[in-house]
Amino acid sequence: MRGVSIIGVGITPFGVREESLVALGAIACRNALEDAGLAPEQIEAFFLGNFAGQAFVGQNHIAPMVAHATGLGAVPCTRLEGACASGGLAMRQGVLAVASGQVDFALIAGVEKMTSAETDETASILAAAGDVAVEASVGSTFPALFGLIARRHMHEHGTTREEIAHVAVKNHAHGKLNPNAHMQKDVTLPQVMDARPVADPLGLFDCSLISDGAAAVVLCPAETASAHHEKPVEVLASAQASDSPALSDKRDITTFYATQKAGEEAFSQAGLSREDVDLAEIHDCFTMAEIIALEDLGFFARGEGGRGAVEGMTKLGGAMPVNTSGGLKSKGHPVGATGVAQIHELTLQLRGEAGARQVPGAEVGLAHNLGGSGATCAVHILGATA
Amino acid sequence: METFVCAGCGRIYLEKSERCVHCGSDMEERPASGRGIVYSFSSVHMGAQGMPTPYLLVLVELEEGGRILARLADDDESEPSIGGKVIFSGLSDTGPVFRML
Structure with missing residues (x-):
């Protein structure tokens, strides 16, 4: 397998968007191609992450539609669905296609259009990312599943409501610096703590945003990357793992086995240790999810993840800033786009182009993309060009 | 049960x-005896489509082993707690229902 590098990234602003699902995808793709200095006809394979086009806007089979709108021609187009990790899976398939030598130029995108549905309809569509037969049918939504998880984590590990709430405060402070974020404003600790309950102990500000948006990435072999971009970013690891979605099937609901496995595999591929990571984009679909991922990836001991935001290690300026983009919490969470948008953020950071939220001297970044209640996880580690 | x-x-x-x-x-x-303990619980205030809120979800660990996700009976006003004892009270349109003991 040969090395793979990122030579172009593109994104649409996240939020309530007028454009169609397909148009959003095509805008991000064209932005990424322009960044890479490639013409659409140079792309040899296209991988698209999308969770629920059919359920949200009545459109399936969108990979060739986005490809057509981007002008890619007859290239193989493949849609990947892994719930909220759909984008991470698309990224991994693109990396494998280039690493294997099958293609030299791959385009990856992720897209979702969610805001045209009513909130309870959206909750039901998202609930189908869990095990419908034993969870959604009983009335569990995703906030409810993470409410159950948060309650158990607090019980077993002494994690406090305040620690959980601090994740929202931190990620909104970061998202305020991201011009593409859905909600570019601060929230205070009392606002988070006293917000309308959604599924206790989680309230409105513990939940990620329902957003429209798309992101895209262009990949090529590492050995030729510098001919296409002055600051190519190398893919040091691309890992994926799975688990059963149902909470009732998990021995311990305060940890996600798929994250542990994908994380271990990624660090092994990259030959790096946790201390080598300068920043991370972590799947904060709920505040609690960021804390658990920090523990599952080995950045904090079990039960200690809540310290990250409270003590400042994961804030901009801290030892390893987490979710400089604002995360799913503030940047927004157009489900299929999220995993690719994480790669977009890390690429900007590793090129030194992240503006007001730049992590000085960032050389290694990690992206963690979780599907549903932990049934799918993709972890990528990226490195700046020396 | x-x-x-x-x-x-x-x-x-x-x-x-x-x-x-x-x-x-x-x-x-x-x-099964129908007896179990609360492994975790959440009161749902913004629910799934067509399901009136609030309702209480409980992840129950059965005495004989294994866990199931269930509702706490609507008319059960006791405050649930992790480790609290529950008993199966029947199946409803939304699956299993338990009561606090």
Whole structure:
């Protein structure tokens, strides 16, 4: 397998968007191609992450539609669905296609259009990312599943409501610096703590945003990357793992086995240790999810993840800033786009182009993309060009 | 309380089916006391489509082993707690229902 590098990234602003699902995808793709200095006809394979086009806007089979709108021609187009990790899976398939030598130029995108549905309809569509037969049918939504998880984590590990709430405060402070974020404003600790309950102990500000948006990435072999971009970013690891979605099937609901496995595999591929990571984009679909991922990836001991935001290690300026983009919490969470948008953020950071939220001297970044209640996880580690 | 346990993956069902929908293995009938403890719980205020809120979800650990997601009975006003004892009270449109003991 040969090395793979990122030579172009593109994104649409996240939020309530007028454009169609397909148009959003095509805008991000064209932005990424322009960044890479490639013409659409140079792309040899296209991988698209999308969770629920059919359920949200009545459109399936969108990979060739986005490809057509981007002008890619007859290239193989493949849609990947892994719930909220759909984008991470698309990224991994693109990396494998280039690493294997099958293609030299791959385009990856992720897209979702969610805001045209009513909130309870959206909750039901998202609930189908869990095990419908034993969870959604009983009335569990995703906030409810993470409410159950948060309650158990607090019980077993002494994690406090305040620690959980601090994740929202931190990620909104970061998202305020991201011009593409859905909600570019601060929230205070009392606002988070006293917000309308959604599924206790989680309230409105513990939940990620329902957003429209798309992101895209262009990949090529590492050995030729510098001919296409002055600051190519190398893919040091691309890992994926799975688990059963149902909470009732998990021995311990305060940890996600798929994250542990994908994380271990990624660090092994990259030959790096946790201390080598300068920043991370972590799947904060709920505040609690960021804390658990920090523990599952080995950045904090079990039960200690809540310290990250409270003590400042994961804030901009801290030892390893987490979710400089604002995360799913503030940047927004157009489900299929999220995993690719994480790669977009890390690429900007590793090129030194992240503006007001730049992590000085960032050389290694990690992206963690979780599907549903932990049934799918993709972890990528990226490195700046020396 | 009657339960059906998958011989392959150990998943517990409250309704009989030929094979486990999860892994396809054979099912075994297993009587259960209906008693269990609360492993976790959440009061849902913004719910799924067509489900009136609030309602209480409980992840119950059965005395005989295994966990199931259930509702706490609507008219049960006791405050749930992790480790609190519950008993199966029947099946509703939304699946299993338990009461605090």
